[in-house]
Amino acid sequence: MTQPEDTTAKEAEESSKNKDNEESFAETALRLGGKTEEESRRTGAIDKADDQVERLFAPQYKTSNSPIHKSVWSKTIPFDLFRVPKIDSDSILSPNMKACLKILKERKDAKTIYDDQGKVAKTVLNDIGKHGYWGMLIDKDHGGQGASTLEFMHFLSNVALIDPTTAGLASVHGCIGAVDPVRSFGNEAQKNKYLPKLASGEMLSGFALTEPNAGSDLTALRTTAVLDGDHYIVNGEKLFVTNAICGSTIGLVCLIDNKPAVLITELPGSESESFKLVNYKIYALQHTYNNGLKFTNFKVPKENLLTPQIGDGLTIAYHGLNLGRLALCAGATGVMKVLLANMLPWAHYRHTYGQSIDTRELVKHRIAKTASLIVGAQSLYLWGAWLLDQGYRGELECIVAKIFGSEAQKEVAIEYFMKTHGGRSFVQGHLFGDNICDFLAPSIYEGECEMLGMGFFKALAKEHGKKYFEPIAQTLHEHKIKNFNPVNPAHAFLLRKQLIPYSFWWLENNIFAAKQNTAYEVQSPLKEHLDFASQRLTELPAILSDNMVKHQLKLADRQCLITQLSAQVQDAITMIVSSLYAHNQADEAVILASDFLGTCLNYKATRKQPDSAYFKKAKNLADCVLDGKFLNIKDIATGDIIFPY
Numbered sequence: 001m002t003q004p005e006d007t008t009a010k011e012a013e014e015s016s017k018n019k020d021n022e023e024s025f026a027e028t029a030l031r032l033g034g035k036t037e038e039e040s041r042r043t044g045a046i047d048k049a050d051d052q053v054e055r056l057f058a059p060q061y062k063t064s065n066s067p068i069h070k071s072v073w074s075k076t077i078p079f080d081l082f083r084v085p086k087i088d089s090d091s092i093l094s095p096n097m098k099a100c101l102k103i104l105k106e107r108k109d110a111k112t113i114y115d116d117q118g119k120v121a122k123t124v125l126n127d128i129g130k131h132g133y134w135g136m137l138i139d140k141d142h143g144g145q146g147a148s149t150l151e152f153m154h155f156l157s158n159v160a161l162i163d164p165t166t167a168g169l170a171s172v173h174g175c176i177g178a179v180d181p182v183r184s185f186g187n188e189a190q191k192n193k194y195l196p197k198l199a200s201g202e203m204l205s206g207f208a209l210t211e212p213n214a215g216s217d218l219t220a221l222r223t224t225a226v227l228d229g230d231h232y233i234v235n236g237e238k239l240f241v242t243n244a245i246c247g248s249t250i251g252l253v254c255l256i257d258n259k260p261a262v263l264i265t266e267l268p269g270s271e272s273e274s275f276k277l278v279n280y281k282i283y284a285l286q287h288t289y290n291n292g293l294k295f296t297n298f299k300v301p302k303e304n305l306l307t308p309q310i311g312d313g314l315t316i317a318y319h320g321l322n323l324g325r326l327a328l329c330a331g332a333t334g335v336m337k338v339l340l341a342n343m344l345p346w347a348h349y350r351h352t353y354g355q356s357i358d359t360r361e362l363v364k365h366r367i368a369k370t371a372s373l374i375v376g377a378q379s380l381y382l383w384g385a386w387l388l389d390q391g392y393r394g395e396l397e398c399i400v401a402k403i404f405g406s407e408a409q410k411e412v413a414i415e416y417f418m419k420t421h422g423g424r425s426f427v428q429g430h431l432f433g434d435n436i437c438d439f440l441a442p443s444i445y446e447g448e449c450e451m452l453g454m455g456f457f458k459a460l461a462k463e464h465g466k467k468y469f470e471p472i473a474q475t476l477h478e479h480k481i482k483n484f485n486p487v488n489p490a491h492a493f494l495l496r497k498q499l500i501p502y503s504f505w506w507l508e509n510n511i512f513a514a515k516q517n518t519a520y521e522v523q524s525p526l527k528e529h530l531d532f533a534s535q536r537l538t539e540l541p542a543i544l545s546d547n548m549v550k551h552q553l554k555l556a557d558r559q560c561l562i563t564q565l566s567a568q569v570q571d572a573i574t575m576i577v578s579s580l581y582a583h584n585q586a587d588e589a590v591i592l593a594s595d596f597l598g599t600c601l602n603y604k605a606t607r608k609q610p611d612s613a614y615f616k617k618a619k620n621l622a623d624c625v626l627d628g629k630f631l632n633i634k635d636i637a638t639g640d641i642i643f644p645y
Helices: 009-020 025-032 037-054 067-073 095-109 122-129 149-162 164-176 179-185 188-200 313-319 321-349 361-390 395-426 431-443 449-478 489-494 496-510 526-557 559-585 588-606 612-626
Strands: 205-208 224-228 231-242 249-256 259-266 275-278 290-301
Touching: 037 313, 067 395, 067 449, 067 526, 067 559, 095 122, 095 149, 122 164, 149 164, 149 321, 149 361, 164 179, 164 205, 164 231, 164 321, 164 431, 179 188, 179 259, 179 313, 188 249, 205 231, 231 249, 231 259, 249 313, 259 313, 313 321, 321 361, 321 395, 321 431, 321 612, 361 395, 361 559, 361 588, 361 612, 395 431, 395 449, 395 559, 449 496, 449 526, 449 559, 489 496, 496 526, 526 559, 526 588, 559 588, 588 612
Parallel strands: 205 249, 224 249
Antiparallel strands: 224 231, 231 290, 249 259, 275 290
């Protein structure tokens, strides 16, 4: 876990208390914008939790010094922070990782991964657990494998090639389950007690946050825990908890003294009056146990309370999200590879009017789009993991990876895989029909994508807003001016001191806007995409800031606009990451895929319609894939063609 800024533990704790009593930026903006005290308070609580997580990181690794934040708001794009070292797919996997993959491959071939209830079989979980599957992210001193984030995410992507559900279980357990809360916020006694059992798989874990009345609004929590002697007495209900079965271990988010807290909770081996599973039918996650939990005067030992040095339970809940978001992108990359691998035999087999459909322009376009999205997702999850290993918080970067990966998986599944397979897609036993909900659900996990896009914008604009707009808003509020008009002389005079810093910023970014980028030598056509993205990032600060001026405190209500602005930044960043990744890999097929992805994003940004040059790139990439030259897709096992002619 990254240490707080350079202070002693006592100073950090005192600083945290003082800062926690301060009004957050979001709370200030909403209050000054005329929102209700309740909305301001609730939104402010989320904002404070974000601030608390931010204080866990040294200054150079905070969001304001992240690659994306620097690329938008500073005069230089730090290309070195976008260039992931070349990855050798085989050597990055440890012997234990390879052993786990071998077991899963054998089980899949034997069709014994799932038990008679359609869930991942306990024997499978135990077999891979013997090779460290559940402790990949736990340090070796506590019985784990000590894998880096980069190694773990690449491993997950390979697991998803065989069985996405098993990959998802590792993500739930290691990223958002009990592992991250205990290893990051547990005391020594808690670490010694729980981490070895979590590493061995003796304890499989989940994280109980969502409630029937609380989804994205985490301030609506109702589950409570009241200290009574040596135990907390828990009452409340949780929903959508993967690995929620009798005997598992969960991180339970609840209210203690009306403040969010996390209790490491060992669920009993059977239901009782104080603990019951809430069963429901859910279309996604069909191969896992996903249940609700209902507690009635349920006892949890008081020593199971996690007490972070900074913040509270929301800090703990937020901390693991970035790992979970990267894991979703890594898993999506593996799934899309499987979809592409299963698209190719069918496209070659299926004939129309005497020719196989893999010779048709429309199908080639689908193959090319899929390949380009695979490279985009792969470059983003590797980049995000690399940054986390260096110590960065990675909030912006992991959001980009999650949104791109989950939306790409949805697009590939429906627009390219389903449409190419036609009616067979909906036959029981077909990869699409049997798993459609699992292909779509990641767009909701770890934050629904459009909501997360708004969170991306908020994190990106926060520093700029606090520096230039909060002083203006405070002055307007003090003088009871509801609508600021910059051309009104009285307003301009009243705010003359507050407007001077922003005026200098505006001149610098509108008159002298060119970014002073270090020349980055990459081969054509990747250089074109770097140049285009750099130009977009030169224009975006003024666009973002102008909208903050135009809409002022009402900007928070312009959700569709915020989502659109957020997407523009994300697309420019994706072009940079994928272009540098392809250049570094020096693989012809990867370069073609990255070039086509950059072209698609360019056309989207400029609203240009696909032309002959666009379709020529699609054809060249598709031919490369069909020739078996793309990312070992030809080596991925495929299913049978249903109803052959």
